[in-house]
Amino acid sequence: xxxxxxxxxxxxxxxxxxxxxxxxxxxxxxxxxxxxxxxxxxxxxxxxxxxxxxxxxxxxxxxxxxxxxxxxxxxxxxxxxxxxxxxxxxxxxxxxxxxxxxxxxxxxxxxxxxxxxxxxxxxxxxxxxxxxxxxxxxxxxxxxxxxxxxxxxxxxxxxxxxxxxxxxxxxxxxxxxxxxxxxxxxxxxxxxxxxxxxxxxxxxxxxxxxxxxxxxxxxxxxxxxxxxxxxxxxxxxxxxxxxxxxxxxxxxxxxxxxxxxxxxxxxxxxxxxxxxxxxxxxxxxxxxxxxxxxxxxxxxxxxxxxxxxxxxxxxxxxxxxxxxxxxxxxxxxxxxxxxxxxxxxxxxxxxxxxxxxxxxxxxxxxxxxxxxxxxxxxxxxxxxxxxxxxxxxxxxxxxxxxxxxxxxxxxxxxxxxxxxxxxxxxxxxxxxxxxxxxxxxxxxxxxxxxxxxxxxxxxxxxxxxxxxxxxxxxxxxxxxxxxxxxxxxxxxxxxxxxxxxxxxxxxxxxxxxxxxxxxxxxxxxxxxxxxxxxxxxxxxxxxxxxxxxxxxxxxxxxxxxxxxxxxxxxxxxxxxxxxxxxxxxxxxxxxxxxxxxxxxxxxxxxxxxxxxxxxxxxxxxxxxxxxxxxxxxxxxxxxxxxxxxxxxxxxxxxxxxxxxxxxxxxxxxxxxxxxxxxxxxxxxxxxxxxxxxxxxxxxxxxxxxxxxxxxxxxxxxxxxxxxxxxxxxxxxxxxxxxxxxxxxxxxxxxxxxxxxxxxxxxxxxxxxxxxxxxxxxxxxxxxxxxxxxxxxxxxxxxxxxxxxxxxxxxxxxxxxxxxxxxxxxxxxxxxxxxxxxxxxxxxxxxxxxxxxxxxxxxxxxxxxxxxxxxxxxxxxxxxxxxxx
Numbered sequence: 073x074x075x076x077x078x079x080x081x082x083x084x085x086x087x088x089x090x091x092x093x094x095x096x097x098x099x100x101x102x103x104x105x106x107x108x109x110x111x112x113x114x115x116x117x118x119x120x121x122x123x124x125x126x127x128x129x130x131x132x133x134x135x136x137x138x139x140x141x142x143x144x145x146x147x148x149x150x151x152x153x154x155x156x157x158x159x160x161x162x163x164x165x166x167x168x169x170x171x172x173x174x175x176x177x178x179x180x181x182x183x184x185x186x187x188x189x190x191x192x193x194x195x196x197x198x199x200x201x202x203x204x205x206x207x208x209x210x211x212x213x214x215x216x217x218x219x220x221x222x223x224x225x226x227x228x229x230x231x232x233x234x235x236x237x238x239x240x241x242x243x244x245x246x247x248x249x250x251x252x253x254x255x256x257x258x259x260x261x262x263x264x265x266x267x268x269x270x271x272x273x274x275x276x277x278x279x280x281x282x283x284x285x286x287x288x289x290x291x292x293x294x295x296x297x298x299x300x301x302x303x304x305x306x307x308x309x310x311x312x313x314x315x316x317x318x319x320x321x322x323x324x325x326x327x328x329x330x331x332x333x334x335x336x337x338x339x340x341x342x343x344x345x346x347x348x349x350x351x352x353x354x355x356x357x358x359x360x361x362x363x364x365x366x367x368x369x370x371x372x373x374x375x376x377x378x379x380x381x382x383x384x385x386x387x388x389x390x391x392x393x394x395x396x397x398x399x400x401x402x403x404x405x406x407x408x409x410x411x412x413x414x415x416x417x418x419x420x421x422x423x424x425x426x427x428x429x430x431x432x433x434x435x436x437x438x439x440x441x442x443x444x445x446x447x448x449x450x451x452x453x454x455x456x457x458x459x460x461x462x463x464x465x466x467x468x469x470x471x472x473x474x475x476x477x478x479x480x481x482x483x484x485x486x487x488x489x490x491x492x493x494x495x496x497x498x499x500x501x502x503x504x505x506x507x508x509x510x511x512x513x514x515x516x517x518x519x520x521x522x523x524x525x526x527x528x529x530x531x532x533x534x535x536x537x538x539x540x541x542x543x544x545x546x547x548x549x550x551x552x553x554x555x556x557x558x559x560x561x562x563x564x565x566x567x568x569x570x571x572x573x574x575x576x577x578x579x580x581x582x583x584x585x586x587x588x589x590x591x592x593x594x595x596x597x598x599x600x601x602x603x604x605x606x607x608x609x610x611x612x613x614x615x616x617x618x619x620x621x622x623x624x625x626x627x628x629x630x631x632x633x634x635x636x637x638x639x640x641x642x643x644x645x646x647x648x649x650x651x652x653x654x655x656x657x658x659x660x661x662x663x664x665x666x667x668x669x670x671x672x673x674x675x676x677x678x679x680x681x682x683x684x685x686x687x688x689x690x691x692x693x694x695x696x697x698x699x700x701x702x703x704x705x706x707x708x709x710x711x712x713x714x715x716x717x718x719x720x721x722x723x724x725x726x727x728x729x730x731x732x733x734x735x736x737x738x739x740x741x742x743x744x745x746x747x748x749x750x751x752x753x754x755x756x757x758x759x760x761x762x763x764x765x766x767x768x769x770x771x772x773x774x775x776x777x778x779x780x781x782x783x784x785x786x787x788x789x790x791x792x793x794x795x796x797x798x799x800x801x802x803x804x805x806x807x808x809x810x811x812x813x814x815x816x817x818x819x820x821x822x823x824x825x826x827x828x829x830x831x832x833x834x835x836x837x838x839x840x841x842x843x844x845x846x847x848x849x850x851x852x853x854x855x856x857x858x859x860x861x862x863x864x865x866x867x868x869x870x871x872x873x874x875x876x877x878x879x880x881x882x883x884x885x886x887x888x889x890x891x892x893x894x895x896x897x898x899x900x901x902x903x904x905x906x907x908x909x910x911x912x913x914x915x916x917x918x919x920x921x922x923x924x925x926x927x928x929x930x931x932x933x934x935x936x937x938x939x940x941x942x943x944x945x946x947x948x949x950x951x952x953x954x955x956x
Contacts, residue, residue: 073227073251073438074598074722075106079590087590093325096709096718097228097602101248104879105442109589118560124567124581129574129585139584144629146552146580147171148305148639150525151194155640155856165466166641168195172514174674175452176530177203178439179619180754182659183910184443185689186623187529188458193644194630195501198523199819200942201452204530205411206403207440209943211448213415213784214435217734218584219458222445223310224422224434225731228716231256232432233398235386238266239289239414240947241402241438243806244274247838250400250438265383267292269836270918271867271903279384284914285374285822285907286836287789287948288945289405292380293417293800294786295369298361299384300424304391306354307426308348315423315771317354318319329549329774353774355419360783363798369493371799380651383509391425396433400549403439404836407947409807409938410621413784416775420784423771428654432713437599445645446597449564449692449725450663452509455503455943458663459691479843480682487687488662499518499644509791511537512935516810519546529619530586538944539889540926542811543641544570548577556619562926569926586619594620595655595704600730603696624654649732663689664697675699678727692869693724695952703728721886722810731771777940779805789948790934791827793834793887793907793914831888833871834907834916837929863929864920865896867953868904871915877955883918887932893954894927896920919955 073519076092089109092102121139122131134142154170181323191199198219201208205400230236230253240489243250251274254264258278265280266272267289311317320330330351331340344352350359366384370377390397400417401570406414418435428432451458461482490499492712503509515537516525526547534547544566547553555564560583561571572884588594593608628649634645651658665676665688676688678695688694696703708720717730717842724730741854776782787804788796796803796818803818865883879900886893896919907914921929933952937944 073103073247074600074602074604074648075102075107075249076604077102077109079109080106081609089590094707094709096721097226097713098249101252103247103249104852105246111669113411117337117415118583118585119849120836121585122560122583124579124583125579126578127141127575139582140625140629141583142582143554143626144633146582147194147525147626148630150380150552152434152640155195155620164641165401166499166644167197167501168194169196169517169525171525171527172517173199173452173654174511174526174528174531174533175199175201175447175512176532177201177444177447178453178530179443179447180592180596181443181446181450181603181663181693182594182656183529183619184447184450184452184660185624185663186620186627187691189689190623190627190630190648190650191527192451192457192500192647193489195641195644197501197503197507198509198514199452199519200509200514201444201447201513202533202536203440203444203447203948204453204511205537206406206478207437207444207945208410208437208448208453208481209941210401210415210439211445211453212941213412214419214437215460216412217416217419217772218428219770220732220774221448222601223437223599224428225432225436226602226717227400227436227596228253228399228440228600228718229432229434229731230400230436231716232253234262234395234397234432235262235390235397235923236262236264237387237397237418238264238268238274239293239399239401239418240267240269240406241400242272242274242838243322243400243438244276246271246306247438247531252443263386265386268836269904278289280379280386282375282383283380285372287408287792288373288786290408290410290784290786291364291369291373291854292375293414293421294361294372294382294784294798295363295366295389297357297417297421297424298364298369300388300421301358301361302390303384304388304425306346306424307391308345310426311347311354311424312343312345316774317352317357318345318347318351319353319774320344321353321356321774327405328776335823347601355884357773357783360781368798371909372794374905374909387421387425390427390430390433393426396430397422397425398434398436400436400438402437404947406437406439406837406946408789409804409936409945410785410941411786411942411943412941413477413786416784419771420773421446423773428771434731434733440545440599442514443596445599445601446595446603449597450690455508457482457500458689459485459693461485461691462618463503464497464500466505468549481691482681482943483684484665484686484688484691488665488689489649490644491649492647499647508940508942512808512810512936512937512942512944515543515546518543518549518634518751519811521549524550524553526550528563529556532563534559534562534566535926535928536930538930538946539811539935540928540930541890542935546691546925548572548579550579550714553579553581554584555581556586556622558586558588559875561750562928584619584622590940593618595660597725601724602730603693603704603725605702620656620659624650627654660697660702662687663693665689665691665694695727696723696725777806780940790936791831791946791950792948793824793912793950794909795824804938804940806941827888827950831886831952832914833953834948835892835919835932835951836916836948837919837921837946838866839921863894863896864899865953866899866901866904866918868906868915868917869900869902870906871917871953872898872900875955877951882955882956884956885917885932886954887934887949889934889949890927890931892927893952894931915953916950 075098076095078092082086091102093100128587211221267282267284322330348352547566590609597603634642667674703723881898884893885896904916
């Protein structure tokens with residue numbers, strides 16, 4: 073959220089942690105995660121790297137030099153074995169498919185950038201991050217619709233909104249910053265609408281609680297979309313200027329805009345400015361969402377129809393100039409296979425209502441770890457390079473003379489990464505047609521033996537991804553596992569808890585300790601795209617080393633091995649720009665970008681046209697380093713426009729702009745709107761500078777897919793009490809069962825009678841405080857779980873009476889994918905309501921994600937994901953609850 077943290081070393085040499093009193097975002101407050109950093113810093117980690125040799129039952133300590141040399145040796149040998157057939161083929165693609173990379177959301181920007189650069193140059197395809205299941209899905213959805221792979225504005229701007237929709241999050245317990253902003257909204261007579269299966273701590277008097285069935289946020293958002301399209305007059309001028317609403321499609325053929333076939337307009341896109349043609353995008357949208365009428369939505373989602381209509385009317389009112397609305401998306405709404413659809417629908421609603429240009433109007437994402445946005449920005453999200461440039465794809469070329477922004481930025485990235493004048497794109501791994509790697513593909517590749525080496529950085533997939541028990545068992549297929557974290561985790565120690573004896577597990581495990589938070593340096597990007605620097609308290613090389621230095625040393629080691637020994641496809645490593653004495657400052661300079669001319673280097677600034685002598689590691693971060701210094705270090709509390717942005721505190725990407733959509737709209741033509749940036753000298757900056765990713769068309773409603781509809785859709789969770797009623801029984805066509813291969817799923821194929829007969833309880837999951845799911849360092853801080861150190865099952869009064877359960881009883885929760893079940897302690901409350909449909913009643917329960925024990929809560933989740941978006945089902949499933 074942008075909170076500031078100050079570490080102190082007391083006179084007794086113990087750590088203390090406080091909120092930064094100078095931070096204008098949080099004003100010195102800390103959430104439970106921020107306070108827990110004290111315990112993380114005090115946890116005793118290993119003194120140095122360790123190795124678990126194949127078949128061994130213990131860790132052995134090694135030196136830092138030995139660790140780097142061993143890493144270099146193992147990675148090179150593994151790559152050479154896989155790519156040996158390509159040695160004599162100069163056209164062979166640099167595809168190292170047998171290695172996977174999984175990163176967490178707490179790497180610094182500099183660490184994430186180096187991981188992306190080094191391992192992409194090695195040809196690694198299977199690279200992703202655990203934040204895909206939360207913020208990553210929002211990034212993908214917002215990029216698709218807005219061309220902005222991030223929230224539209226910082227969380228503090230929520231205080232400027234008149235209507236706030238909270239979808240799948242509980243800031244009243246997890247985020248003081250957002251909770252305070254919501255209180256500001258209430259004080260100004262604004263309305264807070266909460267979509268949540270539970271009566272959470274966030275809900276206060278006067279709020280509207282839409283008691284949605286778990287996994288059904290998307291059907292409610294679709295209902296709101298339908299209401300807006302049918303009851304709000306289209307803002308034709310804005311929609312024509314800034315969206316594709318007026319574009320025409322090819323009759324019934326999906327996937328293409330229609331072009332003029334003859335005359336002066338030949339080749340140009342056909343438009344319908346009046347928005348009344350049936351094949352215009354606007355009318356297609358109206359027809360698509362006709363099915364989402366509020367009566368039907370209320371029935372499917374379980375929400376009160378009267379409250380839903382009231383919320384829809386309040387939202388529609390913000391289409392008038394004097395009101396604004398904001399959507400806040402949490403992991404509860406994003407933790408589903410089509411989680412990006414929720415972000416897309418929220419962005420589309422805001423564009424239709426004109427809320428993107430208003431104070432407090434837009435989409436905010438509350439989900440993710442400390443640097444979840446930054447690791448996505450730096451290229452650790454699946455098929456992206458830093459700056460959300462796409463990896464090369466077979467059959468497509470960026471070296472065909474095109475001069476668009478993407479191709480020019482791609483060439484600048486190649487020049488930053490490789491020391492060759494021609495900077496061939498072939499140095500990078502090339503995706504096959506239709507290939508969309510994700511973290512689920514990585515886990516699937518491990519279970520099938522296709523991925524033999526895995527590197528995990530600041531993450532614990534065994535305790536945070538779905539079907540953790542299967543992940544733990546499948547890791548014995550690996551030849552090499554590298555874990556980089558503050559402390560050993562369930563993932564690094566998987567061989568201790570595996571069903572077979574440790575001597576039968578031939579996986580070599582190398583553990584590299586990271587610096588604890590108080591000792592780390594670099595930068596992180598918060599939930600509002602604000603980049604801030606980390607200043608370490610002190611340097612303690614003996615306890616653990618800097619990950620930046622480890623990565624730099626590893627790159628040097630690999631380059632030297634390929635120079636001396638040769639190997640498979642050595643050219644990318646030979647050309648890799650990797651300094652022998654690299655420093656963090658050099659990494660910051662490379663990310664910012666440089667112009668190399670006549671032996672001199674000049675820092676790139678934002679908005680400068682690309683040229684052939686520029687190199688740039690991340691096009692979005694141009695301008696974060698200037699002659700005046702590193703902008704991430706700025707601590708200016710001035711609020712120039714008196715709207716809570718504090719532009720001088722850290723630095724926003726892109727181009728230092730905290731709210732880029734304000735620039736899209738001209739205040740001269742819309743005088744009734746108080747634009748956020750109109751006070752800055754009356755200058756409206758160009759769209760190209762504000763939105764460098766997609767400058768020509770800020771908002772795109774039409775997002776065709778080979779297998780899915782061109783607009784976001786609601787699909788039932790994999791295990792659900794209902795069929796897919798809105799689609800005529802057609803389930804998500806991109807649904808994949810990770811354990812069994814690709815199949816198209818329908819309601820009948822899930823055998824509902826068997827499932828509902830044995831597992832009649834709808835179950836969701838939630839967190840205590842702000843524990844980062846399960847696993848990771850914070851899961852080892854027991855006092856973060858305010859209600860105790862055990863797993864808690866919150867259960868309604870009626871179900872508790874039926875099962876004769878009272879608060880404090882031991883219970884077992886079973887699911888179709890883990891019949892053995894997990895243990896929990898019952899907490900009987902009235903905060904949960906049963907779901908009623910077709911004369912049947914389904915109890916609803918909620919299980920905590922906290923806990924570092926095995927089996928974990930994640931063992932209950934079905935191992936399913938979306939083949940194109942990579943989202944996972946981690947928030948809704950059917951279960952059976954038993955006493956004892």
